[in-house]
Structure formats: C-alpha cells, structure tokens
Amino acid sequence: MNELALLADTAGAEVVEQILQVRRAIHPSTFIGSGKAQEIAELCQAEDIDLVIFDDDLTPAQIKNLDKQIERRILDRSGLILDIFAGRARSRQARIQVELAQLQYMMPRLTRQWDHLSRQEGGVGSGGAIGVRGPGETQLEIDRRLIRHKIKYLTKQLKTVEGHYNVQRKQRSDMFCAALVGYTNAGKSTAFNAITNAGTLVENRLFATLDSTTRSIDVGIGQDVLISDTVGFISKLPHHLVSSFKSTLTEVYSADLLLHVVDISHPCYEEHIETVNTVLDDLGASKLPSLLVFNKVDLLKEPGILNRLNAEYPGSMTMSALVQEDVARLRERIGIVANETRLEEFDLFVPHHAASILSAIYESGQIVVREDEPEGVRVVVRLEPATVNRLKKRLDEFTSMELHQ
Numbered sequence: 001m002n003e004l005a006l007l008a009d010t011a012g013a014e015v016v017e018q019i020l021q022v023r024r025a026i027h028p029s030t031f032i033g034s035g036k037a038q039e040i041a042e043l044c045q046a047e048d049i050d051l052v053i054f055d056d057d058l059t060p061a062q063i064k065n066l067d068k069q070i071e072r073r074i075l076d077r078s079g080l081i082l083d084i085f086a087g088r089a090r091s092r093q094a095r096i097q098v099e100l101a102q103l104q105y106m107m108p109r110l111t112r113q114w115d116h117l118s119r120q121e122g123g124v125g126s127g128g129a130i131g132v133r134g135p136g137e138t139q140l141e142i143d144r145r146l147i148r149h150k151i152k153y154l155t156k157q158l159k160t161v162e163g164h165y166n167v168q169r170k171q172r173s174d175m176f177c178a179a180l181v182g183y184t185n186a187g188k189s190t191a192f193n194a195i196t197n198a199g200t201l202v203e204n205r206l207f208a209t210l211d212s213t214t215r216s217i218d219v220g221i222g223q224d225v226l227i228s229d230t231v232g233f234i235s236k237l238p239h240h241l242v243s244s245f246k247s248t249l250t251e252v253y254s255a256d257l258l259l260h261v262v263d264i265s266h267p268c269y270e271e272h273i274e275t276v277n278t279v280l281d282d283l284g285a286s287k288l289p290s291l292l293v294f295n296k297v298d299l300l301k302e303p304g305i306l307n308r309l310n311a312e313y314p315g316s317m318t319m320s321a322l323v324q325e326d327v328a329r330l331r332e333r334i335g336i337v338a339n340e341t342r343l344e345e346f347d348l349f350v351p352h353h354a355a356s357i358l359s360a361i362y363e364s365g366q367i368v369v370r371e372d373e374p375e376g377v378r379v380v381v382r383l384e385p386a387t388v389n390r391l392k393k394r395l396d397e398f399t400s401m402e403l404h405q
C-alpha cells in the first residue's frame with residue numbers, strides 16, 4: 001500500500017486515505033464487500049475525494065459496479081502505472097509503446113458507462129484527471145473497431161521506429177554490453193551517471209527513467225564496453241506494458257551482462273529481487289549472466305546484513321552509488337566479466353623449434369591444458385581471437401621455414 005501511495009504521488013495525486021479490507025474471497029462483482037464500498041462512497045463525500053485507486057487489478061465489470069456505487073473515478077494499479085508511463089514517456093518510441101499498452105488495456109473496459117465522468121470533470125482538482133491522460137477521453141467514446149484500427153496503426157509505427165533502432169543496435173553489436181536492471185528507485189540511473197559521467201535524470205520517485213540510455217565506457221581492458229540504463233520494474237507490472245516495452249528493453253535481453261541493482265535499504269528488497277527476476281523471465285532474459293549489485297549500503301543501519309548477503313547471494317557485490325571507490329569497483333567487475341567473455345578457447349600445437357611462440361602464449365593468455373608430445377607442446381588456451389590469429393600466422397611462418405630447410 002505504501003508503494004501504491006508512492007505511485008499515486010508520482011502520478012500527481014494527493015493521498016487522503018488508505019483503506020484495507022480483509023476478506024476470505026474477492027467479491028466477484030465489486031472486488032471488496034458492498035458494505036465496504038458504501039463506506040468508501042461516504043468517505044469520498046465527506047473528504048471531497050475525487051479518485052479511488054485499487055492496488056489490485058479489477059475486472060471491467062468490477063470497475064463498472066464500483067463506479068456506480070461510489071460515484072467516483074475508479075482506477076486499478078495497472079491503470080495508474082499506465083498513466084504514469086503516459087505522463088513520463090518522452091521519446092517517440094516510448095510514447096507509441098505507452099499508447100499501445102493503454103489502448104490494449106482499455107479495449108475490454110469499453111463497455112462501461114462513462115456517465116458521471118463528464119459531470120465530475122469540471123469540478124475536480126489535478127488528481128481527478130489521473131487515468132485519462134494519453135489516448136484521452138474522446139478515445140473512450142470511440143467504438144472498439146476504431147481502437148482496433150489505432151492499435152494496428154501504432155503497432156506498424158512502432159515497427160518502423162524499432163527498425164531504425166535495430167540498425168543502430170547492430171552497428172555496435174560486436175561490443176560487450178552491460179545493462180543496469182532492477183526495481184524502480186533502486187539507484188540504476190545514479191550508478192549509471194557515476195560510471196559514465198552522464199546526466200541522466202535521477203529522482204527519488206518511481207519510474208524516473210523510461211527510455212534506455214547507452215554509453216560506452218572504459219573499464220581498463222583496452223577496449224570500450226557499452227553500458228545501458230533501463231526502465232525500472234515494479235510488482236504487478238501491467239502485462240500490456242511489458243509486451244509493448246519489449247523493444248525498449250532490447251538492451252536487457254541482448255546484454256552480455258545484467259547488473260541487477262537492488263536497494264538494500266528497502267524493507268522489501270527480497271520481494272523486489274523476485275519481481276525483477278520474474279519480469280526478466282517474461283522477457284526471456286533470465287538465463288543471461290548477471291551480477292547482483294546491492295546498492296545504498298550507506299543507508300544501512302545494521303551492517304551485519306552484509307555478511308548474510310555474501311552467504312545468501314554468492315558472487316554478489318555491495319556498494320553505494322554515491323561513493324566513488326564503490327563505483328570504481330563496479331566498473332572493475334564489469335571489466336573482469338567483459339574480459340572473460342572476450343576470450344575464447346583455442347587448441348594450438350607448438351613444435352619444439354617454435355618455443356619462442358610458447359612463451360608468447362604464456363605471456364598473453366591463460367593456458368587451460370598443456371600436453372607435452374614428442375614433437376612439441378599441445379595447449380588449450382583462452383585468448384582473444386585476434387591474438388590467436390597473430391600467433392597462428394607466426395606458427396605458419398615457422399612451419400614454412402621448416403619445410404624450406
């Protein structure tokens with residue numbers, strides 16, 4: 001509920017009341033009990049409340065019935081999240097994606113009567129407008145056929161925009177790509193800015209970032225790598241939103257390394273990890289190499305938790321995105337993984353008379369296996385492909401020299 005309050009605040013609403021009901025089963029037609037709905041209706045009257053937001057998704061029929069009984073705009077969690085995205089989308093791609101998700105969300109809800117809507121509209125404050133941004137109210141009156149048409153049109157537009165984007169993406173696909181992913185407000189953009197010296201928007205609000213940003217950085221391995229900052233995830237993320245944002249999340253599922261940033265100072269950090277893993281799974285990115293980065297350690301009141309983290313999440317790292325040395329450590333970790341990924345295993349046979357090459361191999365790479373044979377040494381090495389090509393050339397020269405003799 002606190003998270004819902006934050007979401008409402010992000011959308012520009014002022015939270016007046018929080019209401020809980022414990023029920024054994026969801027009421028099929030009104031979600032909450034009818035007595036509770038009556039209580040809310042009276043509260044709205046008494047406190048001059050314009051908008052009632054539910055933390056769970058409601059069926060179109062439930063919204064319609066609640067609407068009738070409470071006589072206020074009813075919004076569910078998905079509707080609220082979509083509204084925030086609509087208000088924050090900047091790039092053409094993000095705007096199309098959000099509008100598409102909103103229309104898909106709206107489609108089954110078109111049967112409702114929007115009778116008191118126009119009545120409410122005149123007198124309400126800013127909060128009353130939440131949930132009608134984006135496609136807008138006029139769209140609600142258009143029939144399904146038109147909406148379907150619009151969905152088709154937007155899908156096509158999105159493909160065109162994505163087309164341009166994929167070309168850009170391909171041009172740099174041979175570079176190592178790391179993507180910052182994680183729950184909203186975990187500190188991804190803060191870490192991104194610290195690593196790249198970029199000026200991405202950082203805010204103590206949910207969904208500060210919607211569009212991915214990518215920069216190249218030097219991680220000390222003699223070759224730049226790419227790092228991307230991406231949109232944050234949240235629990236019960238509307239399904240349509242995930243599917244329309246798939247293209248924005250290309251950075252996520254085509255990454256060579258995911259940096260899963262976690263706000264360790266948040267009491268629900270474990271649930272956040274779960275949620276992010278579920279969304280990653282939805283995106284087909286759960287098998288990618290990933291590094292858990294526990295952020296905001298500076299806010300921890302009991303540092304004992306850090307030891308537990310190392311035991312529970314082996315290989316994870318802890319940091320504060322506000323501390324330069326920590327950011328440098330993160331950069332180093334990226335470098336180590338990038339380096340390992342770049343190296344490939346090769347099988348080489350080095351004849352005895354080319355022993356100088358053997359020492360070059362020892363200098364430039366890791367020897368995985370070495371077998372001494374009568375004619376020379378057989379090695380399996382982990383090296384950069386370019387280095388191997390150079391070595392092979394030198395080996396060929398030796399072999400041809402031998403043939404000449």
Ligand SMILES: Nc1nc2c(ncn2[C@@H]2O[C@H](COP(=O)(O)OP(=O)(O)OP(=O)(O)O)[C@@H](O)[C@H]2O)c(=O)[nH]1
Nearest residue numbers: 184185186187188189190203207208209232296321
């Ligand atoms: N104390 C402390 N605050 C941090 C740290 N990292 C980030 N923050 C703060 O946490 C808030 C959210 O940071 P962002 O970088 O915008 O988070 P994000 O993960 O990009 O969030 P979204 O873009 O909304 O998904 C901001 O107020 C940051 O200043 C940290 O290590 N320590």
Ligand SMILES: [Mg+2]
Nearest residue numbers: 188189208209
């Ligand atoms: Mg961000």
